[in-house]
Amino acid sequence: MTPENRAAVMTSLIAAASAVVGALGGAYLKGNTDVALAERKFYSDLVLKALESPSPEERVKTLQMLTKTHLIKDKEVSEGVEAYAKEASANPGIVPQVKPTTAVASAPPPPSEGTRVYLLSGTAARAADFTVLKAELSAAHVQLLGAKTIVDAGRQDGPEIRYFFADDANTAKAILEHVNFALKGRTFTVKQYQDSQVRPGYVEVWLGR
Structure with missing residues (x-):
């Protein structure tokens, strides 16, 4: 993975992480069960995003990046992704590619100050x-x-x-x-x-x- 591609992937993953912070905060207000479910979905979405590259080698490196940069903070999930990436590093072809989903509409701009x-x-x-x-x-x-x-x-x-x-x-x-x-x-x-x-x-x- 070139430095430019790596930076682009990181930017995309960090943007995905930022997009769910508000949802996690709202879920917290509804209880711990909803928080756990929201977190699991969040990590699942990050992994799926990492699998979008057409290059098997890049998919493996992006999975490794998720754990090394601590974007996945759940220990169990992080260890699972790390173990899978380590196994796949010897044979990147086993890592499936996930087709990118349609982009989610961006949030509208904030109303005028003082609203x-x-x-x-x-x-x-x-x-x-x-x-x-x-x-x-x-x-x-x-x-x-x-x-x-x-x-x-x-x-x-x-x-x-x-x-x-x-x-x-x-x-x-x-x-x-x-x-x-x-x-x-x-x-x-x-x-x-x-x-x-x-x-x-x-x-x-x-x-x-």
């Missing part, structure tokens, strides 16, 4: 989405004012993003991008309301009932 968001839900079931939304918005450096379940007959049943000043329309749309990124498969509407008690930059994410 403040309150997460609301109408049911405990909808409140289960608080964890992943907190992780996503925190990663975007959005100030989270709180998250709670409320009873409000005046709100629509479906999910909605509320803003209260015309100048915050783009801010609400930016929050919408992050919500859609975190909660795929749900459809949020964006609407302006009047409320004299809030200041510019304030946005509510209503998860519905």
Whole structure:
């Protein structure tokens, strides 16, 4: 593996590692079992990424790199990868190649500075989405004012993003991008309301009932 290829592989693996840090943090909030599962998936993804090279020799060297650079911190997994790479070094052809998967969409850019968001839900079931939304918005450096379940007959049943000043329309749309990124498969509407008690930059994410 040339120094240039090695640097490119390391950059790709480190980027993959960084991409799951937020997910691991969100999983931690849900309990140790979820953390363990997330970590296992993380290491599995790193190994699969290491097997994408068309060169068997490079695949072996990249597997070795995972343990030598301590990207895999789980002792059992690290020892397993190290032992396999050592065995395969004598016959690189036994190491399978994994075809690269379609690139995951990158996270949207952070909203404007000073954006403040309150997460609301109408049911405990909808409140289960608080964890992943907190992780996503925190990663975007959005100030989270709180998250709670409320009873409000005046709100629509479906999910909605509320803003209260015309100048915050783009801010609400930016929050919408992050919500859609975190909660795929749900459809949020964006609407302006009047409320004299809030200041510019304030946005509510209503998860519905």
